[in-house]
Amino acid sequence: MLASMISTIIPSSFYTTLFSRNVFSDSLIGSAIGSISAGNPVTSYILGGELLKRGVSLIAVTAFIVAWVTIGVIQFPTEAAILGRRFALLRNVSSFVFAILVGAGTVAILGL
């Protein structure tokens, strides 16, 4: 119910206006936006593709896509209620950091 509400009230254009073209801050923003977003991974691919076209770095876009699918801010209350608040908090916070590391690692391996 919450996911459908968020998906409805946040327009797609919102995501493309936030990035500053700085690799470090964009990676943080990418991971942060991905964290609070919900929905099908396809949406993150489409938005990620758009962000790349607009000059956002591949590290930031990767952090965004990875955070989208690994962090569940919207699911957090459910995760905390069932698996424990400490675990849910540690998992989501570390997933935020790992999204940036995965972005940096992927781009470094590809040599881009």
Add this chain to the structure above:
Amino acid sequence: MGKRKSFGWWFLLAVILGNGIVFLFSHSAFTTSINLFVKILLRVIPVLAIVFVLMTLTNYFITPKFIKKHLKGSKLKGWLIFIAGGILSTGPIYMWYPLLAELNKKGLSFGLISCFLYNRAIKIPWLPLAVAYFGGAYVAVLTAVMIVASIAQGLLINKLMTK
């Protein structure tokens, strides 16, 4: 457990209140939101049935002794099972929480749970689409790096949860 249950009810109440606010500001946004909710719910119901069957089977066959023998700690077999399980599992992530909580009660480490949840981000049916957007090399490298990250996160969570 009582605390967890009441937290869930408060959360549900907050979401209903949120939808009420959306309704006050925009009837069309509310209708779109509810339609999407129904669509998600219809997609979720069949998966729920599968998860309930799996939970019943798990409850019956997977005893604490089994968990202790096969999955506890950082044995390679356990990690491989949970990496593959995360990648192959279907349905929304929150459908798996009760099953994982049940396994945790039987001795499954939080590290393996986090490894499973991280690998759920890798979805084989979506890979062709990701390749179409970003290229095969990128998707292959990203997938491999994510699997490595899932193990690193699992080890980290195991360390932090035992403190």
